[in-house]
Amino acid sequence: MARKTYTGPILDVSYDIDVCRHAARCVHGMPEVFDTHRKPWIDPEVADTPEKAQKLRDVVSACPTSALLIEEHSA
Template sequence: MSHLDKSYKNEEITVFWKPEVCIHSGNCARGLHAVFDPARKPWIVMENGTTEDIVRTVKHCPSGALSFEYHEA
């Protein structure tokens, strides 16, 4: 992981974002704007969406900048 990488958690998952990899396609913001809003700081607010919706949106990131992992039970 680069020192620029960021992580965001909810109860179930952690989402990772690699700014150097992001191509700013906007897929995430279009897909789930309440959670992914590039104009806001922090730009990812996990509380604003369900884990299911966040996972689906992360999987549609074309560059691989977004990834996630489930927390261990």
């Protein structure tokens, strides 16, 4: 299991390279979070407002595989 979690202020994003199809929908959907030229390539830190967090949820849910998952912070 290669799932890794990236932490942000409102929510975390986890990623499993083994199920990623490299369709790049995430990269096109929210390039400020998903940037394959950066390390780490997923940075949920920029999703620091409710609006940006919702956009991140939408982009993650558009992932054609379950490679990306949102991990909500518990209240």
